[in-house]
Amino acid sequence: MKDGLIISLLSIIPKKPTARFMGYTARLRMPKIINRALLRAFVWKYNINMNESMQSLNDFHSLSDLFLRKLKPDCRNIAQNHDIEVSPVDGKVHSFGKIVNGSFHQAEDLYGSVEELIGGPNTVVDSPSYDNGSYMIIYLSPQDYHRVHAHKEGTLTRIRYLPGRLWPVFPAATRAIKSLFDRNERLIFELDTTYGSEILAMIGAFGVGRMHSPFCEIVTNTNTPPQDFICTENITRGQEVGAFGLGSTVILIWSHRDFEWLVSQGQTIQLGNPIIKHNSNALENTT
Numbered sequence: 001m002k003d004g005l006i007i008s009l010l011s012i013i014p015k016k017p018t019a020r021f022m023g024y025t026a027r028l029r030m031p032k033i034i035n036r037a038l039l040r041a042f043v044w045k046y047n048i049n050m051n052e053s054m055q056s057l058n059d060f061h062s063l064s065d066l067f068l069r070k071l072k073p074d075c076r077n078i079a080q081n082h083d084i085e086v087s088p089v090d091g092k093v094h095s096f097g098k099i100v101n102g103s104f105h106q107a108e109d110l111y112g113s114v115e116e117l118i119g120g121p122n123t124v125v126d127s128p129s130y131d132n133g134s135y136m137i138i139y140l141s142p143q144d145y146h147r148v149h150a151h152k153e154g155t156l157t158r159i160r161y162l163p164g165r166l167w168p169v170f171p172a173a174t175r176a177i178k179s180l181f182d183r184n185e186r187l188i189f190e191l192d193t194t195y196g197s198e199i200l201a202m203i204g205a206f207g208v209g210r211m212h213s214p215f216c217e218i219v220t221n222t223n224t225p226p227q228d229f230i231c232t233e234n235i236t237r238g239q240e241v242g243a244f245g246l247g248s249t250v251i252l253i254w255s256h257r258d259f260e261w262l263v264s265q266g267q268t269i270q271l272g273n274p275i276i277k278h279n280s281n282a283l284e285n286t287t
Contacts, residue, residue, distance in 0.1 A: 039066055046143040067146045068243055071271075078238040078272030084262075085276050086237060088151040088200060089250050090144040093267045094174070096136035098257055104135040106181060107174040114253060116182035118190075118199055119162050119226070130199070134254040136263075136275065137181070139169065140244065148202055148242040148250060149271055154193035156233040156241070161218045162186050162226055169205040169249045181251060185220050187211050189241055195278055199253035202242050210245035238272060 039057050043050060043066075050057060054070045079086050095105055103111040114130045140146065150156075164185045167177050174180055185204030190197065202211050204220060211220045216229040235241065252275075259276045263269060 035061065038063065042066065042142075046141070048143055052145070064245060067142075067246055069145070070147070071145060076238075076270055076272040079274045080237070081274075081277075082194075083278040084274045085152045085278075087138065087269045087271055087273045087275050088149050088241075088252070089138055089140055089147075090270045091138040091140040091250070091268075093263050093265055093269060094137040094139045094171070094249070095265055096261060096263065097134065099130060099133045099135050099253070102131040104137075104251075104253075106137075106179075107171070110175065110178055110180075112179055112182045116179065117186070117201060117251065118188050118253070119160050130197075130253050130255050132257070134257050134259070136252045138250045138252075138269070139171070140248055140250070142246065145271065146244045146246070147240055148200070148244070150191070150235045150237050150239045150241055151200065151252060151275070152191065152193050152195075152198065153237045154191045154198070154235065156189060156215060156231055156235050157192050158188075158190040158231065159213060159216050159218075159229040160188040160190070160227070161216075161220060161224065161229075162188065163220070163224065164204070166204055166206050166221070169203060181249065185211070187213060187218075187220065187242060189213075191235075196255045198255070199251075200241065201251040201253070202244065203249040203251060205246075205248045211242060211248075213242040214240065 036058065039060055042048070042063065043057065048066075052071050052075045054072050057066075060066045060069070095107070097105060099114055102114050104114060104117075106112045114133075114135070118130070162185070165183045167173060167180050167184055169180065169184070181201075181203050187202040189200040189202075191200065204211055212218070215231060215233055218224060218227055218229070254276075259278045262274045262277055269275070
């Protein structure tokens with residue numbers, strides 16, 4: 001009932017202006033004594049592991065600084081096996097599986113459209129269709145580290161910004177709001193790998209309108225129209241590709257199904273944990 005009430009209230013309030021206001025307050029620098037008390041309360045409430053942070057709590061000047069904290073070097077063990085792909089974030093596995101006729105399972109009897117998610121047909125130049133590929137959804141809570149990293153080495157060929165709504169993405173919302181992920185604000189990263197074309201999508205949410213990437217100048221939820229950034233950036237697995245202002249969701253899309261899942265639904269995972277293992281013939285099918 002509580003989640004249902006929240007969703008009902010969010011359906012009638014202006015979500016994008018509210019998210020901008022929340023972002024503004026999160027970035028607001030308050031007097032040190034107030035800022036320190038606020039951050040300590042937030043860390044306590046969400047049980048954030050500050051031992052992993054490069055900076056101490058006293059080094060952060062706002063709540064936004066805390067969310068965008070960086071990890072100490074070698075804090076995450078990133079699996080390097082060539083046939084394994086890894087989690088791009090800390091979070092919880094929401095769902096994963098096959099894409100059937102262009103649709104992925106959002107929750108219960110609700111589905112999302114891959115075409116809508118990535119911005120329309122022929123998004124990736126000279127790439128296979130994703131209509132019968134695979135997907136994985138990872139939910140980031142306020143507790144989690146909020147920077148997003150490459151899940152596989154390859155060539156970053158395009159970043160697409162798609163403005164949209166800012167519905168919440170917690171589990172109850174995914175069960176209640178149709179086409180939630182492909183309607184929300186999002187950044188789409190298109191990656192060319194030895195196993196084919198892949199997508200990493202950063203999904204905005206209520207209070208999470210601000211996303212950015214070191215590879216383009218776009219800052220989301222600022223009344224900017226849809227934009228494409230063409231690039232040929234060679235990236236390594238574990239390299240940072242973006243960051244969230246608060247917690248949200250990452251969706252991975254593969255153009256095929258020829259691999260083994262190494263995760264379970266509801267599993268808590270960290271950046272660098274193995275999530276799939278490609279079969280030996282998957283590489284042969286792409287050559």
